[in-house]
Amino acid sequence: MKVLFLLPALIATALSASAMQGGEVFDRLDLEGRGLEKVKSAVAAGDTARAAVELLGYYRSRKGIALTGFDLDRVKLSDNERRMADEALDHKFFVHYGYQPSFFYGNDIDWTYWPVKDNELRWQLHRHKWFIALAKAYKTTGDGKYARAWFEQYADWMDKNPLDAALFRRKTEGAGDGTSEAAAAQEEARRAFIENMNFAWRPLETSHRLQEQLPIFAMMINSPDFTPEFLVRFLDKYQMHAEHIMRNFSVQGNHLLFEAQRLAFAGIYFPEFRGAQEWLERGIEILNEQIGKQVYADGMQFELDFGYHMAAIEIFLKALRMASANGVRDAFPPSYIATVERMIELVWNVTFPDGTQPLFGDHKATDREEMLKKFREWEQTFPKNRQIAWFASGGRRGERPPYLSHAFRTSGFYILRNGWEANSTVMVVKAGPPAFWHNQPDNGTFELWRMGRNFFPDSGCYVYSGDDKVQAEREWFRQTRVHNTLTLDGANIATDSKLICWADDGKSEVLVTSNPSCPGLTHTRTVFFVEGEFFVIVDRAEGDATGNVALHYGLCPCQPKVDLANAAIETIFADGNNIRMQLFASQPCTMEAVEGWFSPSYRSKMKRPAFSFGCSKQGAAPVEFVTVIAPGGMTGKISASLAEDRVKVSVGRRKYELAMP
């Protein structure tokens, strides 16, 4: 979710943080705890150097606190992490997927270097993703160069990225000679300082570091290069991170969940801090409160993005596991656990049998391995759930869901399916309420997966936010008209769909949703899943609005056979898994090929065939379209016509009359 810069608030917090920095870290530790006796007596004697040595000894031998999700005895270094670690030695930092090879940040690291004005590239530099790779490389190879790289780079980061407006003032006070040039230079320096602070100390990035520094600390603490002085500095900064989050929680959404869970981890892992209990309690309190607010009754997280939905599941479960392993599971009521289980049920419904999912909103491609891993993790928490076991085992244990098609009525996801296996046909339709930044104006759109092929993948998102160039790239992929739905004059639609009908007559299923797409134009989409075999979509554009009404369809990357004059398209994959589609309308329409892109992951995109089919709507009379999408095996001429209460469809010699609900 997009977080606006809140300059005055951050400066105010920075000032209080700087006041905090004055004291020694020992003042902020509760030295009454077991094992800290020697630290306490050294502090009492005024010997903070000895206290730091004793404190390092304490942390090197500390036992009894579990860091769930991390096993110090089984650290593995993936090939990708090894590359990240090795590149980091040369100050080539892995900041974000989509920006490889990694950029060089200078021998004297420039933490404000911003080679592409994508905000994520600037923010996520401060997540220090390569630090965990350095720690793992050190732990698995024992080579001190990886550890030393972390000490040097993190110390450098601490030096150059203070959360401290007062320090900035001290540095620049009296620097000018009173000329307007000096004043302008000082103003520019002030602006740059605040800009950097906003990136480096955005609460989400701060929480990311708060979390990652726990396993890093565990892997590094026994390094001979881990000095008592560094420990004091590390802890001082760690506490500042936690307190900064306590004062600057994001307003809502996944950011707030991440921050709360990570703060709870900090509270559990470093109970020596006087504030630790408060961090833990506040973190858990927020999670308990937000799970009720952010998760709809049907189990979907309210940002309506499957990626962030799964991230929310991970957050809730991480907190639960960490609390359970450290004796505070009772902090989460049974309703919390039941909600997470509902969230997982939504996931298996919207996941195609090959582990991929619709890329609605800002979601990025998933695959079978990734999803199997997730279900196996979820099975640990829900061992009695037969469906989770089925998905976790690739169908070898447990039971498949006792239903096929399924509706998530609050969030507006509707799944039409004829099976759960690799030879099934599955359509996921999106027609929900308004949501947030990661959601797109795409109501009515769908993805159609059949026997291992997604014939209508969503365009994806490509990129998040940044300067005008980056923003324009994002906007292209967000547009309504690059989704499988209807527009007026190509404009983006409003999204607030209502479910009109969800019915099954024993042979065919029908879904009707209605969306107030534009002022004066309502889009009602009726989807028939006929005999579990093919789809008939009836679109009705209704209202006073006039202009060009058009339907849009984007196919998977392929070279289809296209007959624009008859609005007929057919894929011709050699494996025989194909679709045939044809469009019809209540008045003369034109079909044209349009620009089409498919982006499965950040900053990657490929061309794909896309089409629009439309006409001019001249008065209050509605425009109606019928789209028939049949499997390639259904041969013969396709025709369709719409009467008052039914749609007549024929494919070859097969004829259907579908009653409009």
Ligand code: CA
């Ligand atoms: Ca999209």
